[in-house]
Structures are given as C-alpha cells and as structure tokens.
Amino acid sequence: MSRRVLSALAVEIAECRLCPRLVEWREAVAADPRAAYRDQIYWGRPIVGFGDPSARLLVLGLAPGAHGANRTGRVFTGDRSGDWLYRAMHRAGFANRPESTAIDDGLRLSDAWVTSAVKCAPPDNRPSTAERDTCRPFLRREITALARLRAVVALGGFAYQAACEEFDVRPRPKFAHGVEVVAPSGVVVIGSYHPSQQNTFTGRLTEGMLDDVFARANDVVGAT
Numbered sequence: 001m002s003r004r005v006l007s008a009l010a011v012e013i014a015e016c017r018l019c020p021r022l023v024e025w026r027e028a029v030a031a032d033p034r035a036a037y038r039d040q041i042y043w044g045r046p047i048v049g050f051g052d053p054s055a056r057l058l059v060l061g062l063a064p065g066a067h068g069a070n071r072t073g074r075v076f077t078g079d080r081s082g083d084w085l086y087r088a089m090h091r092a093g094f095a096n097r098p099e100s101t102a103i104d105d106g107l108r109l110s111d112a113w114v115t116s117a118v119k120c121a122p123p124d125n126r127p128s129t130a131e132r133d134t135c136r137p138f139l140r141r142e143i144t145a146l147a148r149l150r151a152v153v154a155l156g157g158f159a160y161q162a163a164c165e166e167f168d169v170r171p172r173p174k175f176a177h178g179v180e181v182v183a184p185s186g187v188v189v190i191g192s193y194h195p196s197q198q199n200t201f202t203g204r205l206t207e208g209m210l211d212d213v214f215a216r217a218n219d220v221v222g223a224t
Contacts, residue, residue: 002053005145010048013119013138019131022120029066029121043073049115049142050075056111056150056221057094058143059085060159062194063118063127070121074103075114084195084210085114085155092214111221113146115139117162132162140166149187151220153213156194163189177209180216188220 017023030044047064061081064070068079076082077100086107090098094112099105118127118135127135143149143166152167154160157175164172167183179191192205192213199205 002145002147006049006053006142009138009141009145013046013048016046016119016138018134019120022118022122022127022131025123026066026070026121029070033071034067037067037071040071042071044070045073046119047073047075047116047121048119049113051109051113052111053113053146054111054148055109055113055146056148057113057217058146058149058152058163059089059112059114059155060152060163061114061116061155062158063116063125064121065125066121069116072102074100075116076100077103077107080197080200081195084200084205084207088195088207088210088214091211092218094214094218113142115142117159132158136162136166143167151217152187152189153217154189154191156192156196159194160189160191177205178213178216190216190220 027044030042033042047069065079068082069075069077072078076085082100086095086100087098089095094109096108100107117139118132119138152163154163160175167185167187167189169181169183173179173181175191177193181189183189190213193199195205
C-alpha cells in the first residue's frame, strides 16, 4: 500500500508548477548548466522522495540543490552534501553504497526514506515562507504514507522546524546539532547540521558528528 501511494504521489509532485518563482528558477538553471555539466540534460523539475517505503527512519532536508538533485533527478544526488549524507548512511547500514552520483547508479536504501521539505530548487537555497507552505501538503502526505516511521533526522534548522510542525512538537526546542525531541506520536526528531559545504568545509560539521546522529537514529529504530 505504501509503495503504491508513494508512487502516485511522486507523479503528482513531479508535475507540480504551483510556485512561479521556483518553476522559473529550476528551469532557468536546467537551461544553462554549469560548465562541468554541459553535456548533461538536467531534470529541472520537482524532486520526489527516495528510499524504502517501509522505512522507520526519515531523513529530511531543506530543498534540492540547483546543480545536484535538480540536475540528477534524485534527492541529495550529485553534489557534496549528498556525498556526505550517503557516506554516513552507508556506514550506519541504511544505504548499500557510500555514494550517490546518478539516478541509475544502483544506490538502495534500507529502512530509510530521504526527502526534502520543499521539492524544487530555490534561488540562493532559500525558499520563501509561502513556498514552504505550498509544499507542505506534499510532505504531509509523504509522511502519512510512511506508516512505520519511528525517527526523523532533520538536516538543518529549516528541516527541523518543518519536522516539528508536521509531527506536532510543541513547544519546539531550539535547533542545535544533536537536539532530540519526542513527538506526541512517539516519533523521535533528531536535529543535525546540514552537510552543506558551508558547514563541512569550515569543520562545523564533521563526519564523526554526522555518524553520531545516524548511530542515534539506528538506536531509535532498532528499539521498536
């Protein structure tokens, strides 16, 4: 049932054109690729979730990268943020390989689902509040379809806020790396710094720190 619902939702998401600014941006980026990707055809559409429909772990990001997922068509694929994320998930046992380079690269997730709060790449990686709210029904339906969820790793403050809102966490503790809160449903929301270059290049986020977050997520889903 979850697989059918998520597949139908994916079609609906991929066809969405509700946010004019995001549609214009994602398509403009796709029409003018970076020099390194001149020989590639960009996806240039909304990005759907990816992983195991029976997942107990949800990994939630902000939005697709303009030259990552917006290019490859798969969430956290084709950029350095995805490199960091999937290496950590592989070490934690949630991914069958430590890299995600293309939609057909053989990557498979086990007991985990990766998605974003906003489905289109935004200018400057900053969706507006209205754009976030327009996308919320998609995220909510995605979460509802993932009936076995027990933990959420929220990558960054934006994703952490979105997760807390969707799982009705009130009051919401201040975002910090490693912050943890239990939702009324029993789902555990775990905050993590986003594996963006801004954080990884400066050492604000290390691979060990990200490993600790996924080790904790493993403990949570393993206990259910």
